[in-house]
Amino acid sequence: MLHSAAYSFAYQQILVLIAGAVCLFGTWVGMRHFARARATDGATRHGWLFMASVGTGAALWASTFISILALDPLLTSGFEPVATGAVLVIAVISCLVGFEIGSRHFTLAPEAGGLVMGCGVLAMHFVALKAWHIQGSFEWNAYAVAITFVLGLGLSALAVNRANRPVTRWCRHGAAIVLAFMICVMHYSLTAAASMAPDASVSLPSYLLPANLLAVAVVSAVLLVMGSGFSTYIIDLRARTESADRIHQLSFNDSMTGLPNRIAFNERLAFDAAEAHEKAHKLAAFSIDLDGFKDINDLYGHGAGDLLLIEAAERMRKQLAGGEFLARQSGDEFLALATSGNYPHDAQAFAERISRAFAEPFTVQGHAVDLTASIGFSLFPTDTPERDQLLSNAKLAMQRGKSTRQGSICAYSREMDDSARKRRALARDLDHATERDELMLYYQLQTSLNDGKICGAEALMRWKHSKFGMISPGEFIPLAEETKAIMEMGEWALRAACRDAAIGNIPGTVAVNLSPVQFGREDLAEMIHGILMETGLSPSRLEVEVTESTIMSDQSRGLHILRKLKAMGITVAMDDFGTGYSSLATLHAFPFDKIKLDQTFVKRLPHDAAAAAIVRTVLALGESLHMPVLAEGIETEAQWDFLAQAGCAKGQGFLFARPVAVAQLPTVIEAAARFVREPAPATAAAPETVAA
Ligand code: C2E
Ligand code: MG
Ligand code: MG
Numbered sequence: 001m002l003h004s005a006a007y008s009f010a011y012q013q014i015l016v017l018i019a020g021a022v023c024l025f026g027t028w029v030g031m032r033h034f035a036r037a038r039a040t041d042g043a044t045r046h047g048w049l050f051m052a053s054v055g056t057g058a059a060l061w062a063s064t065f066i067s068i069l070a071l072d073p074l075l076t077s078g079f080e081p082v083a084t085g086a087v088l089v090i091a092v093i094s095c096l097v098g099f100e101i102g103s104r105h106f107t108l109a110p111e112a113g114g115l116v117m118g119c120g121v122l123a124m125h126f127v128a129l130k131a132w133h134i135q136g137s138f139e140w141n142a143y144a145v146a147i148t149f150v151l152g153l154g155l156s157a158l159a160v161n162r163a164n165r166p167v168t169r170w171c172r173h174g175a176a177i178v179l180a181f182m183i184c185v186m187h188y189s190l191t192a193a194a195s196m197a198p199d200a201s202v203s204l205p206s207y208l209l210p211a212n213l214l215a216v217a218v219v220s221a222v223l224l225v226m227g228s229g230f231s232t233y234i235i236d237l238r239a240r241t242e243s244a245d246r247i248h249q250l251s252f253n254d255s256m257t258g259l260p261n262r263i264a265f266n267e268r269l270a271f272d273a274a275e276a277h278e279k280a281h282k283l284a285a286f287s288i289d290l291d292g293f294k295d296i297n298d299l300y301g302h303g304a305g306d307l308l309l310i311e312a313a314e315r316m317r318k319q320l321a322g323g324e325f326l327a328r329q330s331g332d333e334f335l336a337l338a339t340s341g342n343y344p345h346d347a348q349a350f351a352e353r354i355s356r357a358f359a360e361p362f363t364v365q366g367h368a369v370d371l372t373a374s375i376g377f378s379l380f381p382t383d384t385p386e387r388d389q390l391l392s393n394a395k396l397a398m399q400r401g402k403s404t405r406q407g408s409i410c411a412y413s414r415e416m417d418d419s420a421r422k423r424r425a426l427a428r429d430l431d432h433a434t435e436r437d438e439l440m441l442y443y444q445l446q447t448s449l450n451d452g453k454i455c456g457a458e459a460l461m462r463w464k465h466s467k468f469g470m471i472s473p474g475e476f477i478p479l480a481e482e483t484k485a486i487m488e489m490g491e492w493a494l495r496a497a498c499r500d501a502a503i504g505n506i507p508g509t510v511a512v513n514l515s516p517v518q519f520g521r522e523d524l525a526e527m528i529h530g531i532l533m534e535t536g537l538s539p540s541r542l543e544v545e546v547t548e549s550t551i552m553s554d555q556s557r558g559l560h561i562l563r564k565l566k567a568m569g570i571t572v573a574m575d576d577f578g579t580g581y582s583s584l585a586t587l588h589a590f591p592f593d594k595i596k597l598d599q600t601f602v603k604r605l606p607h608d609a610a611a612a613a614i615v616r617t618v619l620a621l622g623e624s625l626h627m628p629v630l631a632e633g634i635e636t637e638a639q640w641d642f643l644a645q646a647g648c649a650k651g652q653g654f655l656f657a658r659p660v661a662v663a664q665l666p667t668v669i670e671a672a673a674r675f676v677r678e679p680a681p682a683t684a685a686a687p688e689t690v691a692a
Contacts, residue, residue, distance in 0.1 A: 015070035016187050019063040022222050024180035026059015029229030030095070031163055031175050032278075036236065038103050039277035049099050051232055055225050056099075057092030060183070062221040064091075064124050065214060067187035068132055072196055076135040078208025083131030084217075087124050094120020102160040105385060110161045118156030122149060125186060133208055136198040144193030151189060155182035243271055254328045256306060257313035265327035265335050272325075272337055273380055273387040283380040284347035285390045286336040287398040288316070288354060291372045291406035293332035296364065298552055304364050312371065315357035324350065335391070340379070351375045351409040358407070372407030374398050383412050396420055423479065429465065430476060430485045434492050438464050441496050442659035443506060445672055446630065446652045449644040452675035456508035456543070458652060459497040460659045461489065477515065486515045495531050502537040505662050507669065511543040511573060516550040519557065525564035532568075539569035545596065547575050551586050559590055566591070573630070577618065587625055594650075595622050599633025602653070606642035619647055644680060 030052045037048035064087065065079075094117055102113025125148075155178055163175035209217075253261040260268070269285065276283040290312060297305035309332065316326055316334065323339040336354065340346035354375060361368040376398025380390045393412040400419075401410025433439050443457040463471045480486040494512050501510040518524055532539055544565060551558045562572055571593035574586070578598040587595070597618055604611035615631075622629040631643050634653030643651060656675055657668045 011074065012070045012072075015066050016184055019066035019070060019187065020180045020184045022066065022218075023059050023063035023183040024176055026062070026222070026225040027056050027159075027179040028173065028176040029225060030056030030059065031173075032229070033232065034099055034103075034163055035278040036274070037099065039274035049096065049103070051228065052099055053092050053096035055229055056179075057088065057095040058221045058225045060095070060121060060124065060179070061088045061091040062218040062225075063180075063183045064121075064128050065218055067183055067190075068125075068128055069211060069214075070187060071191055071194065072134070075196065075198060076204065078133050078204050078210050079128075079214050080131040080133070081207065081209050083127055084209060084214065087128045087131070088221075090120055090124050090127060094123070098156070098160060102163070110163070111157045114157030114160030115153055117160060118153035121156060121182070121186070122152045125152075125190065129190075133204050134196060134198075135200065135202045135204060136196050137202070139195045139197075141193045141195070144189060148186060148189040148193060151185050152182065155179070155185065240271070243267065257310055257328050259313050259317065259334075260325070260327040262327065262329050262335070265325070265329070265337070268325050268327075268337060269387055269391070272339060273390075276339065276380060282340045282343070282347075282382060283390075284338045284340050284350065284377050285380065285394045286338070286347075286351060286354070286375055286377045287329075287391070287394040288334040288336060289374050289398055289402065290332035291374055291402065293371070295552070296369060296371075300364050300367075308362055308364055308369070308371070311362060312358070312373075316354055319353045319357050334373075335394075347377050347379060348409065348411065351377055355407070355409060374402035374406055375409045376401055376412065377409075378412035383414075426465075426468075426471075426476070427479050427483050427485075430463075430480055430483065430489075433463055433465075433485070434488050436466070438466065439489060439492060440464060440661060441493060441500070442661055443500075443510075443665055444652055444659040445657040445668060446508075446511070446650055447656045447672070447675060449631070449640060449648055449651045451679040452677045454507050454669060454672055455650060456511060457506050457665075458511040458545070458659075459493060459500075459513070461493050461513075481515055481517045484517060484520075486517050487521065490515055490518045491527060491531075494528060495535065498531050498535040498537040498542060500662050501541055502535045505665060509541050509543045509571065510537075511545050513545045513575065514550070516547065516558075519550055519561055524561050525568070528565065528570070529568060540571075543571040543573055543593070545573045545575040548577075548583075548586050551589060555589070562590055566593075574627075576632075578614065584621075587621070587627070592627050595627050595629045597629055597631045597648075599631075599653070602631045602633045602639055602643070603635070605639045612642070615643070615648075616646055623647070 033048050033052035033055055037045050037052055040048060065084075069077075098113040098115075098117030098120065100113070101116055102110045104113075159175045159178040159182065162178060253264060272283050275281070290309075293305065293308070296308060313326075313328065313334070316336075320326055325337040327335045329335050336350070338347060338350045340350070355373060358372050361370050363369070376394050376396065378384065378390050378393030378397060380387060383393050384390055393416075396416050397410045397412040400416055401408040440462045441459045442462050443459055445454050446456040446458060447453065448455045461473050461477070463473075463476050465471050477486065480489055497506075497510045497512045500506050514524075521527070528542075528544075531537075532542065546558075546562070566572055572590070573594035573596050574592045575596045576598045577595045578601055595618065597615065601611045601614050601618075605615065606612060619629055628649040630650040630652060631639075631648050632652050634640055634643065634651045634655045636655060639653075640651060640655060657672055660668050
């Protein structure tokens, strides 16, 4: 054949263009499949990965041969059939392995997967060039070959990086463009690396595939790629339409609020997550929890609670725009999804919109009730690529926000996981705290405000953790209540306090806090009775402190147990009065022996007029119900004076004594003697006291 340089050059450019175009289309289809693979799991994921590898592999194979032919299109040449087939196998396998690694979740997974694909592309070129027999001779330039290597590896890594870490919806196309660009670059760098000299004396073996036959094979490969890409696209589209229909069918399953239920939410989450993956969108999942709904239910009844839920759901639904989804999980918990493009602040804005739905008060049985919702959210795939994890993140964020302030909006952050993990570890340790002897009791003196004499002490639990040191009850009591470890711990505290009091370490009555969880045991009264018998403490010297939530959570059972205790001669104090509902009904339901006024009001005395008014009201209430009041958290003489003059019977606080271990109690009692003073004649109550 006549070898014309001008023709050859023109052909060369056309063939390089064709190689680039084949690669572009084939890899574009491949990337669509790869995106679906990343958005699914299990067998479906493997199916999509296989499709992606066959599509991309065939395109790379075809374009490799076209670009090789383009090196010198008019040169007489042929290809070894087995090696030519082997190149296709290498292409598909390296794509499969590259995609598989690329879609893993370790740090540099996409780049590692890209490098594997790059090695595959280099191996393909190497084998293909080996399989190419020309009527002439080759010469290679080592530097240019090295550059080809670097470019091939680098661009493959970039392509898989773009496909796996999309920033915009165009990145998926970017990956295909990078791969097509790589094929063209490889061609030109190989052209620069190889010099060919035609040599008519070289005879080609007869078993070679002629170049035109290979061209047919290449065209078939391209058609195969197009066909497979198109048909899977159709199948996928159909499947997704069916899934959308299914979601619609399931969508109105919560008969009370008319909102989609949890099952519909899960379906929608799977659907939206797949879509977000493919289009490189962000998806935000929200956990919405109404604050204090349980109390409203307890106070106004379940019928009123249901009506409130219906109205809350309706108000939130009115806030929804396109691409947003709201469902009811259960009780007063709602879930939402919002496709948020690529702007994470869209999620915050959505949460604020939902929050605004609660701005106006609700009307419950003619009363205006303020209701807030605590909202937590997490972004996919920024916070997690696992869609199941997404919802747990959102819930964690909601709980975290709620624990600091009700009605807050809180975005998930990774540190939350760490503290949740720490909490779980602490909860595990707490289970063994009693048996490991890590618990101890501190005692804080209680003083008669009239004459400054000591009248008793409150037992306050401390946890000396082997690793973290002293942990405050504010931190571990709620945890122990969650895990029910408080049952055993509370029993230990009762026994230890009664023993200390019985052997004369504690002056007057000993007050022990009881958790609402302890009221879950039927035999609480019997257990306390047993402890009194065992330690020999007179029931009149034991006082139990309960909070309003004990009465609120199960009225009849709580009251039943308290009556039994009272019948045994044990006194019962209402702790932390003023922080919960502080309803008259609670005080009315049971003849408490004492009201403990919470320290939040005492702290603001004597200058805060509102606090002073509340304190006076509670004192008047106590007097009319014949329940003496003990003020908690007295820190200054001025507070003591105010309370004593206002007729408050007893007090407890850092002014008189800090909580101390039983061994230090004698020292503290001795120091407290300086508070003893002449009783003021104006005060009404003169409570029983013991000498300091
Ligand atoms: P509480 O029963 O209201 O106990 C009073 C808390 O106020 C104690 O905190 C005490 O140290 C603190 N306090 C006393 N005087 C002052 C003061 O003048 N200023 C200030 N700022 N604080 C003062 P503590 O020991 O950290 O206990 C916290 C809560 O943990 C207790 O509140 C109680 O609800 C719970 N708790 C403690 N021990 C037990 C227990 O054995 N069982 C149960 N179920 N709960 C317990
Ligand atoms: Mg207490
Ligand atoms: Mg208290």
